[in-house]
Amino acid sequence: MNDTAYGISRLRAVPSARNDEEERVAACARTDGESRAVAAAPRIAKRLTAWWEANARDLPWRFGRATPWGVLVSEVMSQQTQMSRVVPYWQAWMELWPDATALAGASTAEVITMWGRLGYPRRALRLQECAQAVSERYADELPRTYEQLVALPGIGDYTASAVMSFAFGRRIAVIDTNIRRVLSRVFLGKESMGGAASATERELANTVLPQDPSASVMWNQSVMELGAVVCVAKKPLCERCPIAGECLFLESGLPGLGEKRTRPRQRFQGTDRQVRGIVLNALRTLPGAQTSLPREQVESLWKDHVQLDSCIASLDEDGLIEILADGSLRLPR
DNA sequence: ATCCAGGTCA
DNA sequence: TGACCCGGAT
Numbered sequence: 262m263n264d265t266a267y268g269i270s271r272l273r274a275v276p277s278a279r280n281d282e283e284e285r286v287a288a289c290a291r292t293d294g295e296s297r298a299v300a301a302a303p304r305i306a307k308r309l310t311a312w313w314e315a316n317a318r319d320l321p322w323r324f325g326r327a328t329p330w331g332v333l334v335s336e337v338m339s340q341q342t343q344m345s346r347v348v349p350y351w352q353a354w355m356e357l358w359p360d361a362t363a364l365a366g367a368s369t370a371e372v373i374t375m376w377g378r379l380g381y382p383r384r385a386l387r388l389q390e391c392a393q394a395v396s397e398r399y400a401d402e403l404p405r406t407y408e409q410l411v412a413l414p415g416i417g418d419y420t421a422s423a424v425m426s427f428a429f430g431r432r433i434a435v436i437d438t439n440i441r442r443v444l445s446r447v448f449l450g451k452e453s454m455g456g457a458a459s460a461t462e463r464e465l466a467n468t469v470l471p472q473d474p475s476a477s478v479m480w481n482q483s484v485m486e487l488g489a490v491v492c493v494a495k496k497p498l499c500e501r502c503p504i505a506g507e508c509l510f511l512e513s514g515l516p517g518l519g520e521k522r523t524r525p526r527q528r529f530q531g532t533d534r535q536v537r538g539i540v541l542n543a544l545r546t547l548p549g550a551q552t553s554l555p556r557e558q559v560e561s562l563w564k565d566h567v568q569l570d571s572c573i574a575s576l577d578e579d580g581l582i583e584i585l586a587d588g589s590l591r592l593p594r
Numbered sequence: 595a596t597c598c599a600g601g602t603c604a
Numbered sequence: 605t606g607a608c609c610c611g612g613a614t
Contacts (some may be wrong), residue, residue: 341600346611380600380609387602417602438600456605494599495613530596534609541609579608 295468298448302469305447305504306476309483312503317486320344321352329403329428330360330395336420336427337388342379344489350379362401364392370592373581374545382541383579387415405429423481432477434466439488440481444469446492450509452517536563536572541581544592556588 317323322335334354338347354375358364364372367389376385391413395403403424404410410421422435436458444465445453453462471477491498497515499505510516529535539562543554563569573590576582583593 337601339600340602341609343599343610343612378610380611381602383608384602415602419601528596529609532608534607538609 313483332428361392361395365396390414446510553591
């Protein structure tokens, strides 16, 4: 891990009559944050690597134990969902459908049932669509470019980047809310704001990312892990942080910790999301041989029948349920 | 009981 | 920009 690997040479490459040291000082003055970040990143990377090796959670898709498809499944399941909740679902899922072609051939009802209570069941549908695309267009082999990955159903910027980094070992900045929070705190000394990642945050992520591909993978996974277990949003465990000595946020006295910075959250109680969840859960957990829920039992699920019917209609539009002629509901075949 | 975390898509 | 789900923390 030398300076060149982190882009120092680029900063020094500005034409100048002054010597390198003068140029470095001038560069610091011009782009204080970036220059400081570039200088600190190698030290931080070293500490994070040691911390990762001693503290990384033993998730089943880590340490080379999963195929690229398995890594993709873990990332899709982990969107908007805590890792600890994902583990048992991922294990059962991968046992049943070890590759894209296996998932492509499953019934929708089975897929929704196995998705269980992970939440946002449209992700399950998109994952199966993704499996069908991979199976048919790419002969069951996950494509290896960001552009091809991000074009797949349910795969956005984060998941495409995560697969490129964690499954294929390529050098690419992975940007999720954990990484944004950690990088913003450590290098900018302030909280990351809600909403989409800003241009500044993206530039920072690319600036501090190690040049060496395998070092960049370690960086991505260790920064993300730190954000998940130490540098958490509300009560960061700075006394257990391996890079507390390098953190501008801690140095500044944690300014604005606890201020509203996440996207405004929608209430859950009484929302369509809750009602949709109730309906789908009833269908997922039908007893024994029963394959559909009679209209009468559907109506007992939620008092407000106007809202219930609109949720049933939206579930139908999403392809998550089928409405039979007699008004009973079932999971799609 | 209420608050909160977390990517993708339209 | 808002819709989408669930469970853990407080």
